[in-house]
Amino acid sequence: MNQHTQSANHLHGALREPSALRACVTETVFRTRVFDMHTHLFAPQFGALNLWGIDELLTYHYLIAELMRAENIAPRKFFALSKGEQADLVWHTLFIERAPLSEATRGIIRALTALDLNPRAKDLREARAFFANQKAEDFLNRVFEIACVSGVVMTNDPLDAAEAGVWNDGGEFDSRFHAALRMDRLLNGWREAVPHIKAQGFSVQEDLSAGALAETRRFLDAWIERMKPLYLAVSLPDTFAFPEDSARSKLISEVVLPACREHDKPLAMMIGVRRRVNPELQLAGDALGRADITAVTNLCAAYPDNRFLVTMLARENQHELCVAARKFGNLMPFGCWWFLNNPSIISEVTRERFELLGASFIPQHSDARVLDQLIYKWEHSRRVIADALYESFKCLMDNGWFATPKEIEQEVTRLFSGNFRQWVGLETKARGGGSLSPDSDGRSAREFEFEITDLKQQQRTKIQD
């Protein structure tokens, strides 16, 4: 043992045994609160959009796709059933007639056991009675506690009539929920979006004249003002290209990116979805395709003053996304999205990201649509992330670098909330002004300001290989 290794050995609190290291990493990963940066959850103030309970859990579109493989029922007939009947059929087919081996079915089992419900129940009576007895606010608190989540980001569509009520009333809702301004309709179906934008009082037309572009910008400005989103977002097909001769490309370069710059908001791009490959299955009918990373690198290179949060759906795109992030300091990879959200793939992708990026990425988001899903989605992800992080620290140990619990905690906090909060400039000011909200993990506004200044500095001096 050389003298440096010896002094590392004596660093106060340094962990020298693999078993102690593993215990510390696992414990830290499980007790550090997560800021869930992409979900489809809604705050209770959004009324019927706030989904929870056994019937919602069992009719999640991931499970509907699995039901259609197991049960010989026409999708049309299935969707004609009431929600309760659909849930009964899913329970019977995927949980009683067969072992719930898939990630989505195993998740239901974990949510049930975490809530002390019988995962072997012959029917849903007990579970329904349990949920019927919950007070919405108490249940929300309980789920956030079990899942160890401090805040979630919703997906907010400015053209969605169901959301309009809350926004028109001033957009007041539970401060643990944050907005993300979703632009799918605007960017992926401009022609169909035009009448809806017009109906809100903006004089746009299909032809993207200078006037129409200015009005679309006014539309975005108004919604940014109303929603106070943490970021603007869009999901994109595997065929996404930039630049290209299309309404989407023009809108991105002339409306969206200038708006992001002026409002200091990142643009989140979720790339690789093939919508409605089997339209009969509705939400369950989407699939994926390999995308071209060139669109991402072109954007990062052409717009150094914009920040991009990027997730890609195809497993084949993960390595090149890591490499792109090494080239561009304005690119933040995030999450293991949708069909990647399985332990085997999260494990592979997270290990690769540690190896190429250290802890400068956002390992996961839940994509939860039903509140209770936070319980299992985060538990499952944490398990895999803990293993991958332990292995990285263990390699360091083998090389003679011994981590302290404080250092481990610092990296886990970075991964679970810090990187995202820095990226979105969150919490120098809370929603509507004021100081830090309680999910700041005790850090002061001053510390956050330092981090943000640091981040802006980093963006200027791009990471060099």
Ligand code: FIX
């Ligand atoms: O576009 C998205 O945000 C996707 O996550 C959803 O459209 C998808 O249906 C989903 O829920 C995946 O987890």
Ligand code: ZN
């Ligand atoms: Zn999503």
